[in-house]
Amino acid sequence: MTHVMGVPDAGGHFGDFGGRYVPEALMPACLEVESAFREAWSDPDFVNEFRETLRLFGGRPTPVTPLERLSEHLGLRVFAKREDLAHTGSHKINNVVGQALLTRRMGKRRVIAETGAGQHGVATATAAARLGLDCTVFMGELDTQRQALNVFRMELLGARVVPVTSGSRTLKDAVNEAMREWVTCVDDTHYCLGSVMGPHPFPWMVREFQSIIGTEAAEQLRALGVEEPDLVVACVGGGSNAAGIFAGFADSRADLVGVEAAGGSAVGSGVPGVLHGMRSMILQDDHGQVEEAESISAGLDYPGIGPEHAHLASIGRARYTRAADDEVIDALGLLSRLEGIIPALETAHAVAWLLREAASIPSGSTVLLNLSGRGDKDVAQVRSLLEDRR
């Protein structure tokens, strides 16, 4: 059987999207990562080490929780895949454990990473500490100010945080700076990219590491008596948590929904473009310059989307919609009060979409929500946003 979310072609293309658009200096490094990943992923010892590390260190498997009061409120059967309970508080740990193990297997001693809000940076610093790797994280200068506590967390974990002062001083510039750094140190350093984006093999590799979310969830739902959900919903920044959960259901009949931030809706408002090593849907101005995304959730503040999502959208297998800042704050509050789960602002986008669209979903439908992360990191921001409202 061929899989909807299968292996990309030899050049890393998912349909018209993906590929490898990097300076020649980085091509050999990308090819090296690809061949190392292909080898590792077909080596049962590596796969076993990945799973065991996530079990013993990463807090997996994360449960699927029936959200009973929310279900009653909406007239649906809503289940949540609880990535918020994974180590470091989000799905990001799945990817970084995979890439850190791969770094060690390639004989490299150091990882670099980009981060927006700091979640991927904290996760990378965590995995690096666990495996004894040096770690440097690039973070837009604006974000280091907005997320000062996460900077401190990374430093506690032994990482070095480099504020990026170029461009708009946010996530997309942190990616540029990490790429610039990687050129100078490919011999001993792996670039641990944080989502299903960038040049081949990253979009594919990160999806494979994250697909543990969907694989676990499908099994857990069956144990709860749900053969196949009607809907699978996830928030989308670069798209790694969505790709991870979609991977478990792409071959089923489930409707797949990705929710972008209204100010960062690459599928809804972008056009095909080439950024950060990939061809995908990208927010651009009338001259082909990349535009800034804008959202209350730093983790969705990205002007692009992973190429496989652009492909799934183009073939109609998944649909991508958006949620606005205001409804996201409301959704965060509602889930907290009804279910005792404070979701991350990113995650709250998926909840907000469900609240908005529930009335048009046939009642009694089964919905699987990917609870990509917990909201502890966001409470101070949410408090001030709520105070602003009053």
Next chain:
Amino acid sequence: MTRLDHDLRAVRERRRALVPYFVAGLTPTWTQYLEAAVQGGADLLEVGVPFSDPMMDGPVIQAAGVRALERGVTLEGVLDELARTALGVPVVIMTYFNVVHYRGLERAAGLLADAGVAGVILPDLSLEESAPWRVAAGARDVATVLMVAPSTPPDRIGRIVATTQGFVYAAARMAVTGRASGDGEADLVVSRVREHGDVPVYVGIGVSAPEQARHAARHADGVIVGSALVQRVLDGESPAELEAHISLFRRAIDEGAREA
């Protein structure tokens, strides 16, 4: 062969090429720097069209790009000004692939050709992804210049040498523009490229002083000088001052050629 191939082979018969790089639209009088560069002894001009996300550029060219974008520079505007400037040497545009991709490959190739541009350097367009663009550009006689890096293994060098047009851009070091100094691995990269064909090889990335240019010119067919010149424009030097500085590079390169 493209027009650029013919032109640069003719240059090689005479001397080592000096290739100054400027950021288009950095100042209102930016084309005067191009004219000054030709007076100072340039054989080819590399004109950078700024992109919001210059992955291959260091702080100097980034800063110049930001300033030019704030001035409202666009590809169409740059080409318009270039078309109206008589330079007497070929011009290649250096930009990122999205700038071309956004306009549609055929349309972009037409815009470049109509403005008299001889070629492009698109550092993030890998050999593997380059075919559709090369078809569109080739149809309008716009050359596509490819890069070789110190990390490029021999079999890739062979394919790049067989595919590039005009010259091979040999990156002297594993770095972005304008970050490092010293001679890097230029000689090594040049000699590797030579094993695969007789296309002209120009050295760039981190050539900031005439002395380095002299050294590079002992082995290479040409030398590209970027950030060091852009910094001077950022510092407010006049075209005449730049011309004087570029003629120092000219002299150094000619000396290097004699030492070869």
